Amino acid sequence: MSEHTYAVIMAGGGGTRLWPVSRKEKPKQLLPLIGQETLFQSTVKRLEDLFSPDHILVVTVEEQAREMRLQAPEIPEENYLIESSPRGTASVVGFAAAVLHKRDRNAAMAILPSDHFIRNRDLFHYLLKAAFEVAENGYLVTLGITPTQPSTAYGYIQQGAPLDGQYKYPTYNVRRFIEKPSEQAAGQLLRTGDHSWNSGMFIWRADTILNEIDKQMPELGGALKNIASAWGTESQTEVLSENWRGLKVETVDYGIMEKAERVAVLPAGGLGWSDVGMWSSLFEVLLPDMDGNIATNSSLHLAHETHNTLVYGSSNERLIVTIGVDDMVIVDTGDVLMVCKTDQAQKVRDVVGHLKKHNQEKYL
Amino acid sequence: MSEHTYAVIMAGGGGTRLWPVSRKEKPKQLLPLIGQETLFQSTVKRLEDLFSPDHILVVTVEEQAREMRLQAPEIPEENYLIESSPRGTASVVGFAAAVLHKRDRNAAMAILPSDHFIRNRDLFHYLLKAAFEVAENGYLVTLGITPTQPSTAYGYIQQGAPLDGQYKYPTYNVRRFIEKPSEQAAGQLLRTGDHSWNSGMFIWRADTILNEIDKQMPELGGALKNIASAWGTESQTEVLSENWRGLKVETVDYGIMEKAERVAVLPAGGLGWSDVGMWSSLFEVLLPDMDGNIATNSSLHLAHETHNTLVYGSSNERLIVTIGVDDMVIVDTGDVLMVCKTDQAQKVRDVVGHLKKHNQEKYL
Numbered sequence: 167m168s169e170h171t172y173a174v175i176m177a178g179g180g181g182t183r184l185w186p187v188s189r190k191e192k193p194k195q196l197l198p199l200i201g202q203e204t205l206f207q208s209t210v211k212r213l214e215d216l217f218s219p220d221h222i223l224v225v226t227v228e229e230q231a232r233e234m235r236l237q238a239p240e241i242p243e244e245n246y247l248i249e250s251s252p253r254g255t256a257s258v259v260g261f262a263a264a265v266l267h268k269r270d271r272n273a274a275m276a277i278l279p280s281d282h283f284i285r286n287r288d289l290f291h292y293l294l295k296a297a298f299e300v301a302e303n304g305y306l307v308t309l310g311i312t313p314t315q316p317s318t319a320y321g322y323i324q325q326g327a328p329l330d331g332q333y334k335y336p337t338y339n340v341r342r343f344i345e346k347p348s349e350q351a352a353g354q355l356l357r358t359g360d361h362s363w364n365s366g367m368f369i370w371r372a373d374t375i376l377n378e379i380d381k382q383m384p385e386l387g388g389a390l391k392n393i394a395s396a397w398g399t400e401s402q403t404e405v406l407s408e409n410w411r412g413l414k415v416e417t418v419d420y421g422i423m424e425k426a427e428r429v430a431v432l433p434a435g436g437l438g439w440s441d442v443g444m445w446s447s448l449f450e451v452l453l454p455d456m457d458g459n460i461a462t463n464s465s466l467h468l469a470h471e472t473h474n475t476l477v478y479g480s481s482n483e484r485l486i487v488t489i490g491v492d493d494m495v496i497v498d499t500g501d502v503l504m505v506c507k508t509d510q511a512q513k514v515r516d517v518v519g520h521l522k523k524h525n526q527e528k529y530l
Numbered sequence: 531m532s533e534h535t536y537a538v539i540m541a542g543g544g545g546t547r548l549w550p551v552s553r554k555e556k557p558k559q560l561l562p563l564i565g566q567e568t569l570f571q572s573t574v575k576r577l578e579d580l581f582s583p584d585h586i587l588v589v590t591v592e593e594q595a596r597e598m599r600l601q602a603p604e605i606p607e608e609n610y611l612i613e614s615s616p617r618g619t620a621s622v623v624g625f626a627a628a629v630l631h632k633r634d635r636n637a638a639m640a641i642l643p644s645d646h647f648i649r650n651r652d653l654f655h656y657l658l659k660a661a662f663e664v665a666e667n668g669y670l671v672t673l674g675i676t677p678t679q680p681s682t683a684y685g686y687i688q689q690g691a692p693l694d695g696q697y698k699y700p701t702y703n704v705r706r707f708i709e710k711p712s713e714q715a716a717g718q719l720l721r722t723g724d725h726s727w728n729s730g731m732f733i734w735r736a737d738t739i740l741n742e743i744d745k746q747m748p749e750l751g752g753a754l755k756n757i758a759s760a761w762g763t764e765s766q767t768e769v770l771s772e773n774w775r776g777l778k779v780e781t782v783d784y785g786i787m788e789k790a791e792r793v794a795v796l797p798a799g800g801l802g803w804s805d806v807g808m809w810s811s812l813f814e815v816l817l818p819d820m821d822g823n824i825a826t827n828s829s830l831h832l833a834h835e836t837h838n839t840l841v842y843g844s845s846n847e848r849l850i851v852t853i854g855v856d857d858m859v860i861v862d863t864g865d866v867l868m869v870c871k872t873d874q875a876q877k878v879r880d881v882v883g884h885l886k887k888h889n890q891e892k893y894l
Contacts (some may be wrong), residue, residue: 186851470881471874485866485893487550487881490874491858496867502849503862505869510835510854517834517851529849 170272171298173213174262176366177206177226177234177280178252183444183514186502187463187478190530195281196233198463199442200451205281210238212284216291223247223266224280225258250407256421257386257413259368260379264390267372268397274301277368277418283451285438293434296335297369303331305430306378306423307369308340310362312435316352319443319512321345321364321419323431324355340429343419362433364419365441378426386421389413445495446511448476461486465498474508502529534636535662537577538626540730541570541590541598541644542616547808547878550866551827551842554894559645560597562827563806564815569645574602576648580655587611587630588644589622614771620785621750621777623732624743628754631736632761638665641732641782647815649802657798660699661733667695669794670742670787671733672704674726676799680716683807683876685709685728685783687795688719704793707783726797728783729805742790750785753777809859810875812840825850829862838872866893 181194188194195206203211213222219240225247226234235246247261259277266273276294284290297307310323325338343364347355355361380387389409396405423429440450452460458474461467465479465486472488478497479486486498495511497504506514521529545558552558559570567575577586583604589611590598599610611625623641630637640658648654661671674687689702707728711719719725744751753773760769787793804814816824822838825831829843829850836852842861843850850862859875861868870878885893 186849468881468884470877470884483865485550485890487866487868488870489868489877489881490871491869494855494869496869498867501847502851503860503867504851504853505855505858505860506852507854513834513853517832517853520832520834526849 167216167295167298168274170270170274171217172221172223172266172270172273172275173217174223174225174259174266174275174277175206175209175213175280176255176258176277177224177230178249178258179281181281182518183512184442185514185518186497186499186504186529191229192233193230194442196230196237199448200283200462204237205283205442206234207237209278209280209282210241212287212290213278214240215287216294220245223262225249225262226280227252250410252415253410253413254415254421255366255418256379256383256416257410259375259418259422260383260386260390261393263372263375263379264394265397267376268394271373273372274298275370275372277366279366279441281442282365283438283440283442285451286436289434289437293335293432293437294369296333296337297432300329300333300337300430300432301370301374304374305329305370305428306374306426307337307430307432308423309365309367309369310431310433311365311437311439312433313356313361313363316349316356317363318346318349318352320441322347322352322355322361323364324358325360325362325431325433329430335432338431338433340423340431343424362431365434365439368418368423374428375422378422382425383414383416383421386413386416444511444514445476445478445497445506446508448478448495449474449508452476476508531580531659531662532638534634534638535581536585536587536630536634536637536639537581538587538589538623538630538639538641539570539573539577539644540619540622540641541588541594542613542622543645545645546882547876548806549878549882550861550863550868550893555593556597557594558806560594560601563812564647564826568601569647569806570598571601572647573642573644574605576651576654577642578604579651580658584609587626587639589613589626590644591616614774616779617774617777618779618785619730619782620743620747620780621774623739623782623786624747624750624754625757627736627739627743628758629761631740632758635737637736638662639734639736641730643730643805645806646729647802647804647806649815650800653798653801657699657796657801658733660697660701661796664693664697664701664794664796665734665738668738669693669734669792670738670790671701671794671796672787673729673731673733674795674797675729675801675803676797677720677725677727680713680720681727682710682713682716684805686711686716686719686725687728688722689724689726689795689797693794699796702795702797704787704795707788726795729798729803732782732787738792739786742786746789747778747780747785750777750780808875808878809840809842809861809870810872812842812859813838813872816840840872 181188184194223245300307322344324341326341329337392409460476464482465477467477468487470489472491475494493508495506545552548558587609664671686708688705690705693701756773824840828846831841832851834853836855839858857872859870
């Protein structure tokens with residue numbers, strides 16, 4: 167990769183639907199949900215073949231940064247960009263672009279979530295390289311994921327005509343972005359064959375996205391100019407927090423991508439991608455046994471007439487026995503036990519909401 | 531009740547199917563499975579309105595006696611009859627009869643399991659009184675339970691003609707005892723209308739049962755004579771253990787009742803009886819909420835779209851969340867978590883067998 171390419175890891179979210187393992191203090195990306203490494207560590211490792219550590223940036227909040235520095239000490243301190251408070255992905259993207267553009271006028275960057283899983287690392291690297299080539303032509307590039315089911319959990323991207331020019335990988339103009347659809351609508355989108363899931367992975371030059379922000383979100387653009395000019399000076403933190411405070415909370419999809427003109431998509435199949443969005447996602451990324459069961463983290467599972475059931479334990483001394491259990495997720499932590507039908511895993515969010523409402527903060 | 535009537539509580543068993551709460555060290559009857567009292571304590575309390583504590587005997591093994599003395603200190607020490615090793619219910623019944631007959635030549639006794647539940651205490655008392663009247667005429671009397679389902683977990687008793695004479699409660703000659711039937715056979719028995727479940731509750735005079743033992747199990751009869759003549763002397767324990775060792779392990783049903791001639795049954799409906807034989811039995815004895823759920827022992831249950839599910843916890847600090855769960859039993863102890871489909875509850879026994887076979891004694 168060129169010396170002007172950078173990776174920016176976005177790590178602000180909570181991962182409510184992976185409660186009770188994901189907690190306020192230790193959100194999803196900082197947990198070893200899949201194997202020994204945390205999702206954040208896997209994300210960093212996945213990038214280190216392409217980017218040197220000083221070309222990997224992390225945008226996050228201070229509460230999480232402390233743990234991240236421990237988990238990925240190879241990333242230099244100045245590459246941690248700390249939001250004074252969460253202001254949505256549009257601000258995050260702009261912040262990283264402004265800092266990188268000040269550092270390197272030719273910077274190009276890949277924006278990547280900290281908490282996704284990708285099985286096929288080689289293909290991922292190939293796609294990133296291809297996307298950076300497209301980005302050099304002034305495009306806002308997004309990686310689409312070829313859908314495998316009519317999911318209502320993701321936004322969709324409809325592709326248009328192939329992009330003019332010679333590229334390493336089939337690349338298309340984006341016709342439109344579609345917000346999370348109903349189940350029926352998702353089925354229709356799937357059948358057209360020209361829709362991808364919006365993975366939240368973007369590739370562009372810093373100047374391209376900054377120009378687009380100036381056009382579409384001028385207020386954010388102005389704040390970013392203030393931040394950039396103070397960056398590297400003594401007043402850096404103060405100026406950041408002053409300008410950050412008033413920002414409108416907005417996503418990059420809605421705030422920028424949906425109305426941008428030069429947007430391209432690389433529809434990727436076979437990445438083995440998962441956003442690990444909820445407990446049922448683990449069936450996509452971990453290998454089940456012959457009966458479809460998965461025992462992960464520290465767990466001693468005795469499965470008797472049990473099928474398609476995930477057990478996430480917390481101690482190899484504690485025996486978890488299931489009898490006549492099908493299609494279930496069992497998560498056993500120190501202070502909470504959760505038993506959830508796999509196809510109801512999205513409702514974990516409702517339970518978290520209920521606990522919040524009833525002041526059961528100690529379990530959150 | 532007359533000064534010659536006694537209650538004998540049989541407490542030897544383990545309650546394997548109530549694992550992982552029922553353990554080798556602390557079997558079913560010594561646990562507070564229903565409310566605050568243990569099943570043994572409830573059994574004693576249920577009898578105390580009819581019998582003074584010195585007319586209540588307990589036959590058990592030494593390992594359990596220690597805990598029982600703590601749980602029911604009102605029962606005098608000499609009323610604990612300790613089997614040197616378990617030899618089946620025929621021996622237990624004979625042992626108690628021999629000791630009581632030596633104490634009181636006119637003794638009549640009710641044999642009662644230590645680990646059953648009876649909701650309707652008044653009816654139970656009424657039936658016992660009625661049964662003692664029948665027993666005074668030289669009958670071996672058994673309380674039958676009117677079946678509410680074609681259960682394969684119990685033996686059945688077929689009634690014959692009504693007993694001659696005037697009795698407080700409809701009383702019948704017993705036509706035959708039937709061992710645990712197949713499901714199909716159970717359905718047929720139920721439809722006849724003249725079969726009861728064999729509850730394991732018997733009422734008779736001590737001399738009646740001792741004569742019957744002499745007739746049908748002469749070896750046991752001989753041993754009991756030796757034990758009785760040494761009872762109350764210095765050699766009591768030695769003689770007991772010598773005579774006990776060689777005894778054939780036999781149930782009172784198979785060894786005595788099935789071939790006895792003067793056997794009577796009082797078929798009881800409405801007792802609210804349960805043998806609390808397995809986890810699913812708790813749905814019969816505890817009151818579920820509107821959704822059919824039960825949270826018992828120490829448990830903090832948050833039920834989200836959950837129905838007919840029992841949660842048996844071990845701490846009010848530990849939150850147990852269920853989402854989209856139906857017809858399940860969840861038992862959460864310190865070292866074992868069990869999640870079991872309610873209609874598979876009898877298979878807990880197989881799991882215990884599996885653990886035994888694989889030397890996982892620490893969980894038993």
